[in-house]
Amino acid sequence: MAQKKAKAIAGPASQAKDGVEWELASQWAKGWKFLKWSVTALIVIAFFVVIGQGFLYYRMxxxxxxxxxYAYIVILALILGILVGRPLISFLAMxxxxxxxxxxxxxxxxxxxALAERLKYDLKYLKMLDANPLVAEERPAIAEGIARGRALLDRAGRATNADALMISADxxxxEKEHIEALLKPLDKQVESLIHAEAVGVGVxxxxxxxxxxxxxxxxxxxANLVARISxxxxxxxHLMGSLRILRDVAAIVVVSRALEDVTDITGDVIGGLLGRMGGLVAGPLMDGGINAMMTLKLGYLAKRRCRSFKGWSAGQAKAISExxxxxxxKESGxxxxxxxxxxxxxTSHAARATEKALAGSKSAWGLVQSWFGGGKPAGA
Incomplete structure (x- = not known):
């Protein structure tokens, strides 16, 4: 009994170093939680700012x-329903x-x-692929994969720890031969779509x-990008994953609106350094570039969730984000x-139009000056 008490008393002293490490981890976790809630609050505030902008147009x-x-509200609701509501319904209908x-x-x-559990999921995934119209031509290969997966599952169910290493390699x-090979053409379509949508949003x-x-x-x-990926x-x-995708869409919309003022200021600064046309081009291009990058990230996150072949857990969140x-x-350049x-x-058309407008205004002003004898003296 005395020995047990001695061990119980000695324990905390021996773990003092670990206690400090756990305290630091606790402080970091609290700070991270505060940061996430702060960002969420800013997104909510910015969302109401966007709603306020729409209300200002209504008041105008x-x-x-x-x-x-009333006509503005009806037209806005119709446009949102056709261009936003329809792709979201298509996404949720998948x-x-x-x-x-x-x-x-x-x-x-x-x-x-663990091997048997993973194989059971692989068989579910192959059955899901079998229902995909885009891989209808690969149904014989899918049937072959299901047959091989069942045989491998049977081996895993009877395996000992000594056999597990060989089954893991198999x-x-x-997965490479019967699942990843089927997903590669779909991945290429999705990546091409993400690229095109990012450029479209940027422009x-x-x-x-x-x-x-x-x-x-x-x-x-x-919203259209997410629906097409699905x-x-x-x-x-599942429901929470879908809500997270929609949350990411909402966050990008709010951030794109909030960054408008930043890019306008940047354009003014560059305009002061490089001239008026430099400012007129730099601000919008920066705005388009930022929106394109955010669309790229949303596309890759939506791809990862809709592809749903690899697990998505809290422990893997950092790796998934990376x-x-x-x-x-890879695609930004x-x-x-x-x-x-x-x-x-x-921008070149805009520059030429500006030059013509300025040249035209100078010619018109020179003509007015000639009417009133206000021409510049020679050599001025």
């Missing part, structure tokens, strides 16, 4: 005539994909039960000169290049 039309105010289990398989010492080869928001219009464009294009994979995440950022880095090419023609 209502001051002219109450009928115009079948809920099988939820990947958060299984960690140790490559050196795999657990046979499982990895099975549209660079050309637009109004933050509220920018927010509407970003909402429309991002159609390609023929599935969407994976999405890697995708953004190409997207910005395409954005500049698309906007280059517009």
């Amino acid at each position: 039309f209502d001051d002219v005539h109450p009928g115009l105010g 079948p809920v994909a099988a939820r990947p289990p958060a299984i960690v398989i140790d490559p050196k010492n795999p657990d046979p039960k 499982l990895e080869a099975f 549209a928001t660079a050309v637009s000169m109004n933050g509220t219009v920018d927010a509407f464009i970003v909402l429309w294009r991002n 159609r390609i994979y023929f599935g969407r995440p 994976e999405a950022l890697e995708g953004v880095k 190409s997207v910005v290049t395409d954005l500049l090419k698309a906007c280059g023609g517009l």
Whole structure:
């Protein structure tokens, strides 16, 4: 008994160092939670600011005539219903994909039960792929994969720890040959779609000169992007995963509206340094580039959720976010290049129009001066 008490007393003293580490981890967790709630609060505030902008337009039309105010609300609701509501309904109408289990398989010492659990999910996933119209031509290969997966599952159910290592290698080869190979064409379609939508959002928001219009464009294009990704994979995440995707869309819309003022200020500063045309081009291009990058990240996160082949857990959140950022880095140069090419023609037209307008105004002013004898003396 005395020995037990002595051990109980000695324990905390021996874990003092660990206690400090846990205290630091606790403080970090509290700080991270505070940061997340602060960002959420800012998004909510900015959301109400966007709503306020729409209300200001309503008041502007209502001051002219109450009928115009009601007409504005009806037209806005119809536009939102067609361009935003329809893709969201299409997204929610997709079948809920099988939820990947958060299984960690140790490559050196795999657990046979974990292998069997993963194989059960692989079979569910193959059945889900079998229902996808985009891979209808691959149904014989899918049937073959299901047969092989069942045989492998039977082996895993009877396996001992000594057999688990070989089954783990067979499982990895099975997933590459019978699942990843089927997903590669779909992945290419989704990545091409994400790239095109990012460039489209960037160009549209660079050309637009109004933050509220920018927010509407970003909402429309991002909602459409999510819906099309879910159609390609023929599935969407479960309820919480779908709500998180929609939350990401809402956050990007709000941020795109809030960044309008920042890019305008940047354009003014650059305009002061490089001239008026430099400012007119730099601000909108920066706005379009930021919106394009945010669309890229949303696309890769939506791809990861709708693809639903790998597990998504709190422990994997950091790796998933890094994976999405890697995708953004990989595509960012190409997207910005395409954005500049698309906007280059517009900005050159704008520059030529400005030069013509300035030249025309100078000619007109010179003509007026000649009427009143106000010409400049020679050599001035």
